[in-house]
Amino acid sequence: MKYSLININIFTFVLLVISFHSAKLSAAEETLPLSSYFTETWNTGDGLPHNGINAISQTSDGYLWIATWGGFARFNGREFTIFSRGSSAGLPDSAVKSLTATPSGKLLVAGARGGLSERYKNQWSPGQPAEAMINHAIYDSNQNLWLALEGQGLVYRDMKTHQDTVIISDIRAYKILQDNKGIIWVATNKGVFSVTDKTIVRHFDQKYGLP
Secondary structure: OEEEEEOOOOOOEEEEEEOOOOOOOOHHHHOOOHHHOEEEEEOHHHOOOOOOEEEEEEOOOOOEEEEEOOEEEEEOOOOEEEEOOOOOOOOOOOOEEEEEEOOOOOEEEEEOOOOEEEEEOOEEEEEOOOOOOEEEEEEOOOOOEEEEEOOOEEEEEEOOOOEEEEEEOOOOEEEEEEOOOOOEEEEEOOEEEEEEOOOEEEEEOHHHOOO
């Protein structure tokens, strides 16, 4: 049985479940209309900490994680375990904006007051907070941190020295991605930027076809 998640709107999130029979489906049959999916909806009445969903991720142990304005939750398919301010995650605020799971089994959680915490082998390790709300946080291929901050841009954190370097300043950074060439891409309110070797920054805006 294969599970995937869709965030329908800020009020609910929907678990879509497809049961495949033993016969192998052809490539054409694997593309199914939404009407062929089984849909189930959860909200605060079912145990979510808040109906405003900011991020969803799945760790390698199978748990689904849901970030909300009222805390984040672990879902085992039946019930939610809620983590908020004062929990073992050690975040300074309940509101969570970013959840990033890694192939090695880590979960990186980033909060509205700049809080950071990592879960690995069922243990939480709070990190040094950022100076602004973290909209997104990722590990790069060298296991260093990149932070997309609200109003303060893109920040690189060396995990050996724990020093922060502002790569792009005075923008609202939303999402970060590293491609297979090691280039960092960041979506902002002023367009898309690419960063190579932490020093070469290119800006892509309307001149490159963005609206």
